[in-house]
Amino acid sequence: MAKFKHELLTERIIDLIERGELKAGEKLPSLRTLCRQQGISLMTAYQAFNTLEGLGFVESRARSGYFARNPLRKSRFKKHYSKYKKLDAKSLDEMIQMVYGRELNKSVVSLSLNSPEVSLLPETKFKKSLLFVNRYRSGSSLLYGPFAGLPALKEQIAVLSVHSGMDIHSDDLIITAGSMEAINLAISACTEAGDKILIESPSYFGNFQTIVSLGRKPVEVETDFNTGIVIESMEKAIEEHQPKACVLVSSYSNPLGATIPNESKKKIVNLLAKHHITLIENDIYGELYYGSQRSRSCKSYDENNNVIYCSSFSKSLAPGYRIGWIHPGKFYNKVFQAKVSHSVTSSTLTQEILAHFLKHGRYDLHLKRMRKQLHTQSLKYQQAIETYFPKDTVVSKPKGGFVLWVELNNKVDTLNLFKKAMAENISFAPGQMFSMEKDLHNYLRISIGQPYGRKIEAAIRKLGDLIKEEITEE
Secondary structure, eight states: OOOOHHHHHHHHHHHHHHTTSSOTTOBOOOHHHHHHHHTOOHHHHHHHHHHHHHHTSEEEETTTEEEEOOOSOOOOOOSSOOBOOOOOHHHHHHHHHHHHTTTTOTTSEESSOOSOOGGGSOHHHHHHHHHHHHHHSHHHHTSOOOTTOOHHHHHHHHHHGGGGTOOOOGGGOEEESHHHHHHHHHHHHHOOTTOEEEEEESOOHHHHHHHHHTTOEEEEEEEETTTEEOHHHHHHHHHHHOOSEEEEEOSSOTTTOOOOOHHHHHHHHHHHHHTTOEEEEEOTTTTOBSSSSOOOOGGGGOSSSOEEEEEESTTTTOGGGOOEEEEOGGGHHHHHHHHHHHHSSOOHHHHHHHHHHHHHSOHHHHHHHHHHHHHHHHHHHHHHHHHHSOTTOEEOOOSBSSEEEEEOOTTOOHHHHHHHHHHTTEEOEEGGGGOSSBOOTTEEEEEOOSOOSHHHHHHHHHHHHHHHHHHHOO
């Protein structure tokens, strides 16, 4: 979709500031000068500057004009984590229960739930689709649908797959209850009990739970904070462990927010195919990019039918509908049989509603708005963390997705910090939840799914105070 002129101007100025060509404190051209230089209207220039000011990249000074500012410090995370006494599955489960046991309590300010708030979603248009299905499809929605999923929905998903560089047929897809069921089915289809599975580290705790619950063994692989899983570390793990599969989030990973560059994705796909290791790709955040172009999927480089592709609408459209999908490739028959024995089929009603919305609800327009809102929220959350947390705090600068990864002073134990924060009705995700062997005691993950406002700012300020108390305590 073509961008508006004010959006293009906004991106150009942000790029100049981030590259250092426009330095903090330097005065920008006046609105009228910019109009003459760029051949744009005064309203277009004003919209761009208003957006830049909201994002914190420029500030207006009375009777002086607009000045550049770069409000965010450069990220300098530690390159390697220390070893941690290994967690067992029970310990991980207990941590998850501790963090999410009160998550739906409305008195809690949630910085831990990795999900969009309803104001980010197209609620009104969804209601129109729901009314349509209720009026014209209510009878069929009461019945079991096709076990592999509703054809009308799979056709829409096949069309969307072009955005990530794939060319797939709708008949090759199976609808699932979110991406986690898709991952579960994929692991069951391509591995056996006792097999080892490569996994990014840090990684989403649900991946560890799934691998362990299926009787497989996770092998944690080093990651880079910007570019995701490290290929050299992957090669070493392959040599030492002879894994049968690899599970990774290819774009805007959880909890790091890292994205594997397209060229590296191609190398990873070829490396795993060479060693006959199945890649299970979770591309659940792929559509939530902040820049001008979507990152390609690993599946788009798959020439050996060695990648199982999984995704869902849980982050971009309808978390409560629990609709995901899997492209199993050569494992189709195994995945289909596992799906039937696991849950028979997915909800017909929600599939009907989603299929109608995707065809008539302007999903592309919704995504464009949502990406813009998430980018704005990400910058505002980062700004607040750097304002209210101690000065030695390091926060990630993701290019998409829902999460910020935060490194605190080594004196802080975020599990203890969480308990103190919950006493103040503030929730976040302690870092140790995201690895079973690395020491992440002084890390935490913050979700940016809620629009930034006074309530969120007050929670981040209070959390900063609690962190400073932890550091100063003997």
